[in-house]
Amino acid sequence: MTENTVLEIALCTVADKPAAEEARRAAMAAVRHYPGFVSWRALNSTDQRDMIADLVEWADKASADAAATKVQADPAFAPYMAAITGVTLMQHFETREAI
Template sequence: MTSPNILELAVCTITDKDAALAARERAMQAVSRYPGFVSWRALTACETADMIADLVAWESLEAAQAAGKRVLTDPDFAPYMAAIGSVKLMQHFVTEQQI
């Protein structure tokens, strides 16, 4: 079974873990109100203390792309952006198959 949703995967390093996790909470609340938002899974790396990942599901690629533009000017997202040291991966995916 495939999913019609677009999955957005962002893998980042962070400069201050406590600040980043608090800022991510605020960012998640803001993004949850964006058109086309489905869900957000916030992940932290087990082996790398300064790495986190976000897996966000969107109704469509267009919704994901619009959200990507909107976060750049959303004051509720700014502290999270500031806590990110570098973006290792930022990509949109579709589910081909699932078991």
């Protein structure tokens, strides 16, 4: 099966994981209404307590780019951005194949 979507992978560190998780839930509730949003998987590292990852699927790169601009001004997203102490990776990937 092939899907033409874009996956956004953000690998971050946080100082206060419970606060970051609460802020992330609020951000997810807002972003799910953005144009082109498909899904968001919130991941927590099993090996590194302060590391989290977000896997967000967008219909296309234009939607991902528009969302990146919109979250900067979205008050629902501000607490989550404030909870992040570092970004190790923030990258977009085209989906080529899936099973």
